[in-house]
Amino acid sequence: MATAHEPGTSVTTTHAADENYLTASHGLKSWLITLDHKRIGMMYLMGVMGAFFLGGIFALLLRAELFLGTPNTIFFDIKFLEMSAADVYNHMFTLHGAVMTFLFIIPSVPAALGNFVLPIMIGAKDVAFPRMNLCSFYLWIAGAILFLLAIALGGLDTGWTFYAPYSTTTNFGGVFAALMGAFVLGFSSIFTGLNFIVTLHTMRPPGMTWFKMPLFLWAIYATAIIQLLATPVLGITVLLLAVERVLHIGIFDPAYGGDPVLFQHFFWFYSHPAVYIMILPAMGIISELISTFSRKHIFGYTFIAYSSLAIAIFGFLVWGHHMFTSSSELGAAVFSLLTFSVSIPSAIKVFNWLATMYKGSIDLRTPMIYAVAFIFLFTIGGLTGLFLGTLATDIHLHDTYFVVAHFHYVMMGGTLVAFLGGVHYWWPKMTGKMYDEKWASIWALSILVFFNLTFFPQFIMGSRGMPRRYYNYVEEYQIYHQLSTIGAFLMGISLVCAAVVLIRSLKNGKQAPANPWGAATLEWKCSSPPPHNNFDHAPVVGDPYDMQSVVYDPAIEGFVDREPGSYESAH
Amino acid sequence: MSDSNNNHDDHHGFAHVMPLWILLAVFFALVGLTCLTVWTASMDFFGMDLLLAMVIATVKATLVMMFFMHLIQDKKFNVLVFISSFLFGALFVGFTLMDKDSYEHRITEQDADLVPTTQTAPPSE
Amino acid sequence: MTTVATEPHSDHAEHHDHPAFLAHHFETPEQQYDSGKLGIWLFLVTEVLFFSGLFTAYIVYRYFHPEIFLYADNHLSVELGFLNTIILLFSSLTMAWAVRCAQLNQRKGLVLTLTITLICAGAFLVVKYFEYSHKIHEGLLPGEHFNYVPHEEGHHEETAAEHEHEEAVAAADQETHNPPAVDADHKNAEIPRNAGIFFSIYFCMTGLHGIHILFGMGFITWLIVRAARGDFNEQYFGPVDYVGLYWHLVDLIWIYLFPLLYLIG
Numbered sequence: 021m022a023t024a025h026e027p028g029t030s031v032t033t034t035h036a037a038d039e040n041y042l043t044a045s046h047g048l049k050s051w052l053i054t055l056d057h058k059r060i061g062m063m064y065l066m067g068v069m070g071a072f073f074l075g076g077i078f079a080l081l082l083r084a085e086l087f088l089g090t091p092n093t094i095f096f097d098i099k100f101l102e103m104s105a106a107d108v109y110n111h112m113f114t115l116h117g118a119v120m121t122f123l124f125i126i127p128s129v130p131a132a133l134g135n136f137v138l139p140i141m142i143g144a145k146d147v148a149f150p151r152m153n154l155c156s157f158y159l160w161i162a163g164a165i166l167f168l169l170a171i172a173l174g175g176l177d178t179g180w181t182f183y184a185p186y187s188t189t190t191n192f193g194g195v196f197a198a199l200m201g202a203f204v205l206g207f208s209s210i211f212t213g214l215n216f217i218v219t220l221h222t223m224r225p226p227g228m229t230w231f232k233m234p235l236f237l238w239a240i241y242a243t244a245i246i247q248l249l250a251t252p253v254l255g256i257t258v259l260l261l262a263v264e265r266v267l268h269i270g271i272f273d274p275a276y277g278g279d280p281v282l283f284q285h286f287f288w289f290y291s292h293p294a295v296y297i298m299i300l301p302a303m304g305i306i307s308e309l310i311s312t313f314s315r316k317h318i319f320g321y322t323f324i325a326y327s328s329l330a331i332a333i334f335g336f337l338v339w340g341h342h343m344f345t346s347s348s349e350l351g352a353a354v355f356s357l358l359t360f361s362v363s364i365p366s367a368i369k370v371f372n373w374l375a376t377m378y379k380g381s382i383d384l385r386t387p388m389i390y391a392v393a394f395i396f397l398f399t400i401g402g403l404t405g406l407f408l409g410t411l412a413t414d415i416h417l418h419d420t421y422f423v424v425a426h427f428h429y430v431m432m433g434g435t436l437v438a439f440l441g442g443v444h445y446w447w448p449k450m451t452g453k454m455y456d457e458k459w460a461s462i463w464a465l466s467i468l469v470f471f472n473l474t475f476f477p478q479f480i481m482g483s484r485g486m487p488r489r490y491y492n493y494v495e496e497y498q499i500y501h502q503l504s505t506i507g508a509f510l511m512g513i514s515l516v517c518a519a520v521v522l523i524r525s526l527k528n529g530k531q532a533p534a535n536p537w538g539a540a541t542l543e544w545k546c547s548s549p550p551p552h553n554n555f556d557h558a559p560v561v562g563d564p565y566d567m568q569s570v571v572y573d574p575a576i577e578g579f580v581d582r583e584p585g586s587y588e589s590a591h
Numbered sequence: 592m593s594d595s596n597n598n599h600d601d602h603h604g605f606a607h608v609m610p611l612w613i614l615l616a617v618f619f620a621l622v623g624l625t626c627l628t629v630w631t632a633s634m635d636f637f638g639m640d641l642l643l644a645m646v647i648a649t650v651k652a653t654l655v656m657m658f659f660m661h662l663i664q665d666k667k668f669n670v671l672v673f674i675s676s677f678l679f680g681a682l683f684v685g686f687t688l689m690d691k692d693s694y695e696h697r698i699t700e701q702d703a704d705l706v707p708t709t710q711t712a713p714p715s716e
Numbered sequence: 717m718t719t720v721a722t723e724p725h726s727d728h729a730e731h732h733d734h735p736a737f738l739a740h741h742f743e744t745p746e747q748q749y750d751s752g753k754l755g756i757w758l759f760l761v762t763e764v765l766f767f768s769g770l771f772t773a774y775i776v777y778r779y780f781h782p783e784i785f786l787y788a789d790n791h792l793s794v795e796l797g798f799l800n801t802i803i804l805l806f807s808s809l810t811m812a813w814a815v816r817c818a819q820l821n822q823r824k825g826l827v828l829t830l831t832i833t834l835i836c837a838g839a840f841l842v843v844k845y846f847e848y849s850h851k852i853h854e855g856l857l858p859g860e861h862f863n864y865v866p867h868e869e870g871h872h873e874e875t876a877a878e879h880e881h882e883e884a885v886a887a888a889d890q891e892t893h894n895p896p897a898v899d900a901d902h903k904n905a906e907i908p909r910n911a912g913i914f915f916s917i918y919f920c921m922t923g924l925h926g927i928h929i930l931f932g933m934g935f936i937t938w939l940i941v942r943a944a945r946g947d948f949n950e951q952y953f954g955p956v957d958y959v960g961l962y963w964h965l966v967d968l969i970w971i972y973l974f975p976l977l978y979l980i981g
Contacts, residue, residue: 144741145740145741146740146741147741148741148751148755149751149755150739150741210762214755214758214759214762215755217754217758218751218754218755218758219751221668221751221754222747222750222751222754223741223742223747223751248758248761248762249675249676249679249761249762249765250765251762252762252763252764252765252766252768252769253683253765253766253768253769255766256766256767256768256769256770257769259924260769260770260773260920263920264859267858267859267860267861267916268859268860268861269858269859269912269913269916269919269920270858270859270860270910270912270913270916271773271777271859271913271916271917271920276859276860276910276912276913277781277909277910277912277913278913279691279698279776281690281691281694282687282691282773282776285686285687285690285691286687286769286772289683289687336679336682337682337686339686340686340690343690347690347694348690348691348692348693348694349693350689350690350693351686351689351690351693351694354686354689355686604745604746604950604951605745605746605749605750606819606950606953607819608816608819608820609812609815609816611813611816614809614812614813614816615809617809618805618806618808618809621805621808622802622805625798625801625802625805625974628974628975628979629794629798629979632794632975632979632980640979641980644975644976644979645972645975647975648971648972648974648975651971652968652971652972655808655964655967655968655971656964656968658812659808659809659811659812659960659964659967660960660961660964660965661815661957665753666750666753666754668754669753669754669757672754672757672758672761673757673760673761673764675761676760676761676762676764676765677764679765679768680764680765680768680771683765683768683769683772684768684771684772684775687772687776688775688776688779691776691780692779695780
C-alpha cells in the first residue's frame with residue numbers, strides 16, 4: 021500500500037526520512053566488511069535461515085522415507101560410494117541433527133536477533149567489539165563450509181553426537197571435516213557470547229541498572245555465560261576426537277586403551293548446557309512478547325531474571341542424564357536427582373508468563389500467537405522431559421521416538437517458534453516494513469497445528485518402543501509414522517508460506533512506524549529501520565515494561581510516548 | 592577503588608602500575624619455588640609427593656595471578672570471572688571422575704578376562 | 717588505522733573530541749579499557765576450560781592407570797623441563813614489566829621488554845623442539861604409535877635417570893632379546909600396557925600449550941610494531957595489558973604442566 025507511507029514518515033523524526041542503516045552505504049562490499057551490529061545481525065539471520073532450510077530438507081527426506089516403511093524405501097543405494105539405502109538414511113539424520121543444532125538453533129536467537137536488538141535495547145551505538153562480531157559471522161560461514169565439505173568428503177553418519185569409537189573408525193574425511201566445523205562454530209559462538217557479556221557490563225546507559233534491563237537481555241546474558249563456559253569444552257573434545265581419529269591416541273578409543281564413556285562425558289559437558297543456549301534466549305523473547313501483547317507489566321520480573329541465571333548454572337550439573345544407559349549406577353542416580361532441579365526455574369518462567377497474561381488486554385497479533393504456541397508446546401516438551409529424567413522410565417524410553425518427540429517439542433516447538441515470534445516482532449524494526457498480519461497469523465496457527473500432528477504421534481510410538489535412528493520399522497508403527505510424515509510436510513509448507521509473507525512485505529508492505537506494537541523497550545524509540553548509529557544521544561531510560569508510557573496514535577498506526585517532550589528528546 | 596594504596600603513588604589515570612620491586616620479588620619467588628618442587632620430587636614424601644607438587648604449583652599460580660596479572664588491583668568482578676573458570680573446570684573433572692570411578696571396575700574385570708597375561712599393576716603404587 | 721594522533725604529553729581525554737585510539741562506540745578511554753579487560757578475562761576463562769578437558773584426561777588416566785605414568789615419566793628430561801620453566805617465568809616477568817612500561821609511557825623500555833619476551837618464547841620452543849625430536853627418535857609416541865625399543869649405550873646425552881634406566885633395559889635386552897616383562901628385578905624396565913597413552917597426553921598438553929606460545933609470539937610481534945610506532949600511552953595501553961594477561965595464562969598452565977608431566981614418581 022503505497023499510500024500508507026506518508027503518515028509514518030511525517031510523524032517519526034527527520035532521521036527516518038533520509039538515512040537508516042540499510043541505506044547508510046551501498047554495495048555488496050559495504051555489507052561484507054560492515055562492523056554495524058545490525059547488518060551483521062541481518063547477515064546472520066539470512067545465514068541461519070538458509071541453514072534451517074537445508075536442515076528442513078533433510079528432515080522431510082527422512083519423514084518421506086518413513087512414510088511407507090519396510091520393505092519400501094525411497095532412498096537408493098549409492099553404488100559408487102558403497103552406500104546402501106539404510107546408509108543414506110543414517111547420513112541424512114546425522115546431517116539433519118548437525119546442521120540444525122550447530123548451524124541453526126545455537127546461533128539463531130543470540131547471533132541473529134540478539135545482535136540486532138541487544139545494542140539498541142541498551143541505547144548503545146554498537147556491541148563492545150564490532151570486529152570480533154564480524155569475525156564471529158565469518159567463523160560461522162567457515163563452519164558451514166566445513167559441514168558442506170563433510171558431505172562432499174563421503175558424508176557423516178555418526179549422529180550429531182560423534183560417539184566414539186564409531187566416529188574414530190569410520191568415514192575419515194567426513195568426520196574430520198565435521199569435527200573441524202564444530203570446532204570453528206564453537207569459536208563463533210564464544211565470540212558472540214563474550215561480546216554480549218562485555219557489552220551488557222560496560223555499555224548500559226546511565227539509569228539502566230541490571231534490574232531495569234529488558235528480560236530478553238537477561239536471557240541473552242545467561243546464554244552468553246553458558247556459551248563461554250561450555251563451548252571451550254566442545255572445542256577440546258572435538259579436537260581430541262580429531263587427533264584420536266588421525267593418530268589413535270587411545271583417549272577415547274577402547275582399541276588403544278581409551279574410554280568411550282569418557283567421550284560421552286566430554287561431549288555432554290558441552291552439549292547439555294548447549295540445550296540451554298538454545299532455549300534460554302527463546303524464553304527471553306517470550307518474556308518480551310507476552311508483556312507487550314498483553315499490554316501489561318511483566319509479572320515477577322526479578323524471578324524471571326534470576327531463573328535465567330539459575331537455568332544457566334543448573335544446566336551444568338545435569339549432563340549425565342544423556343548417559344543413563346552407559347554410565348554407572350551412582351552417576352545415573354546423582355544426575356537423575358540433579359536433573360529435576362532445572363525444571364524449577366523453567367516452571368517459574370511459565371507461571372510468570374501466564375500471570376502476566378491474566379487480566380491483560382491480550383492482542384493476538386502474529387508474534388503473540390507464536391508466544392502462546394511456545395508456552396503450550398514448551399510445557400508439553402518440558403513435562404515429558406520429567407519422564408526422561410526419571411531413571412526407571414528412561415531406561416525404557418531411552419533412544420526411542422519419545423526422546424525425539426521430547427526434544428523437538430522443546431527445540432522446535434520452543435526455540436523455533438519463539439524465534440519465528442521474534443522475527444515477526446522485530447521485522448518492522450529490522451526492515452521498516454509491516455507484513456500482512458492476516459496471512460502471517462494464519463501460517464502461525466497452521467505451524468502450531470501441524471507441529472503437533474508431526475510430533476505428537478512420536479510420543480505414542482516412542483512409548484510403545486519405536487527406536488530412533490532406524491530407516492524401517494514393523495508394521496504396527498506405520499500409522500504413527502504416516503501421521504507424522506503428513507504433519508511434517510504440511511508444516512514445511514506452512515513455514516515456507518510464512519517466509520513468503522515476510523519476504524513479500526519487503527516489496528509491498530506498509531512503512532512501519534517506530535513503535536508498531538506499543539512496547540516500552542528502547543529499540544522501539546528509534547526509527548524503523550534504525551539509523552546507522554542507533555541513537556545520536558543516549559535515550560531516556562524508563563521501565564521496560566511500563567505499557568502506560570506509550571499511547572496509540574491512529575495517524576501513524578503506531579504508538580508514541582505519552583509525553584511528547586520525552587519522545588522528541590529520545591531522538 | 593581502594594587498591595591503589597598497597598603500592599607507592601604510581602597512579603596514572605585508570606592505570607594501576609605495579610612497582611618494579613614487586614615484579615622482581617615475585618619472579619625470584621617463582622624461581623625459588625620451582626627449585627623447591629624439583630627438589631621435593633626427588634625426595635620421597637610417603638605418597639604425598641603429588642599433593643606437595645600441586646600445592647607448590649598453586650602457590651606459584653597464585654603469585655602469578657595476583658601480581659603479574661594484577662588481580663590484586665583489578666575489579667572484583669574480573670576476579671570472580673576468572674575464579675569461576677576453575678570452579679566449572681573442577682565440576683567437569685569431579686563428576687566425570689565420580690562416574691568413572693564407579694564403573695571402572697567393570698572395565699578392569701572384563702580386561703582381566705580378555706588379557707589375563709598382562710601385568711596391570713594395582714593402583715597402590 | 718590508529719595513527720599516532722595523541723602525543724602522550726598533550727592533555728588528552730577531553731570529553732568531547734574522540735582521540736584516535738578511542739573507538740567510536742565508546743565514550744571514554746576508561747570505558748574502552750574496562751571493556752577490553754573484561755573481554756580478555758572472559759577469554760581466559762574459555763582458555764582455562766579449553767585446557768580443562770586435557771587436565772580431565774590426565775587426571776582420569778593418572779588415577780586409574782598410575783603405572784603408565786610412573787613408567788613413562790622416566791623418559792622425560794627434568795633438566796629440560798626445568799630450563800623451560802625458568803625461561804617461561806622470566807618471559808612472564810618481562811611481560812609484566814612491559815605492561816608497566818606501557819602504563820608509564822616508556823616507549824624504549826616497552827620495545828625492549830617485549831623483545832626479550834619474544835626471544836624467551838622462541839627459546840622455549842627451541843628447547844621443546846629438542847625434547848620432541850628426541851622422543852620421536854626413540855619411538856616414544858602417542859597411542860598406537862608408541863614403539864619404544866630400549867636400545868644399547870645411549871649415544872646422546874640423557875638425564876641421569878633415563879641413562880640409568882636404559883642401561884638396565886639394555887642389560888636385560890642382551891640377555892634375553894625379549895625386552896618387556898623380562899626381569900622382576902628391573903621393574904621399571906617393564907613397559908606397561910597402553911604406555912602410549914601417557915605420550916598421547918604429553919603431546920596433546922604440551923602441543924596445545926606450544927600452539928598457544930606460537931600465537932602469543934604473533935601477538936607480541938604485533939605489539940612490538942605498534943609500540944615502536946608509539947601507539948601506546950597511559951590512556952591507551954590496553955592491548956599490551958591484554959596480551960600480557962594471555963601470556964601469563966600460558967605461563968600459568970605451564971606451572972601445572974611441569975610438575976604433572978616431568979616430576980612424577
